[in-house]
Amino acid sequence: MASSQDERIEEIATQLSYKETETLGEIMKQAESSLESQQLMNECHAVVAQEDGLTHAKFAGPNIAGPQFAGPQFAGPQFAGPKFALPKVKVTVVGGALRNQGKEPKRIMDSKKYSGHIVKDFPATLGTGAFAMSAMSDKGVKAAVVYSGIVYSGKNKTRVECGWLLAFADTKATGRRIYAECGRKIKFNNINWDKVEQNLNKAGIYAKVNDEETGTSVIAGIGGTSGKSAIAAAFSG
DSSP states (O other): OOOHHHHHHHHHHHHSOHHHHHHHHHHHHHHHHHTTOHHHHHHHHHHHHHHTTGGGOOOSSTTSOSGGGOSGGGOSGGGOSGGGOOOOOOEEEEEEEEEEOSSSOEEEEEEEEEESEEEEOOOSEESEEEEEEEEETTTOEEEEEEEEEEEEETTTTEEEEEEEEEEEEEETTTEEEEEEEEEEGGGGTTOOHHHHHHHHHTOBSEEEEEETTTTEEEEEEEEEETTEEEEEEEEEO
16 A cells, blocks of 8 residues: 555656656756766765764774774874774765746745755855755755745736745655745745754655745755765746
């Protein structure tokens, strides 16, 4: 019997039009391509090592585990080799590609990092942009970003300030998740990040939202292989 999450994933996937599926596929390819970069992988591992203090980690092994083995006197070649190697740490890398489908520019309004480290920050102004995050796999990556911009909606093409929110996660506790909101900008002036996280934790691997009042929308998806997640999102309106 399919779980409620499986049913939700299938439901949202079937709600995507052919054009939306095609658009999301194009953006996803860009995100997946970024994850093939060895330079990005090196940067992601370096950031995790620096931010989590792995460069100062204790040596591995029962005979060399104490602080008495730290210091310059243990820096010589006689202490090289597998026996004296730093502990191997699994790293989760998230690479995202974002696209503004609207006519007007969208600028970053707010962001939230629940877990993980920024390797390449979210684009300040959104056209077609990319970002990357990394973390030790036992902690994972979870974050959100909000963009704002102008939409001319309705019969009279009224000028409306709008916002678009995208939240995503790849953690051991949640697995891969993606969540989105959109609408009038005032909705995002005082964001309840705890509520966003709760909604994200219950979300699936696709997100599609429309706000009829403003004509704004978001389509997004997350996928990948072990240790790597690609995120694609298109913001319209």
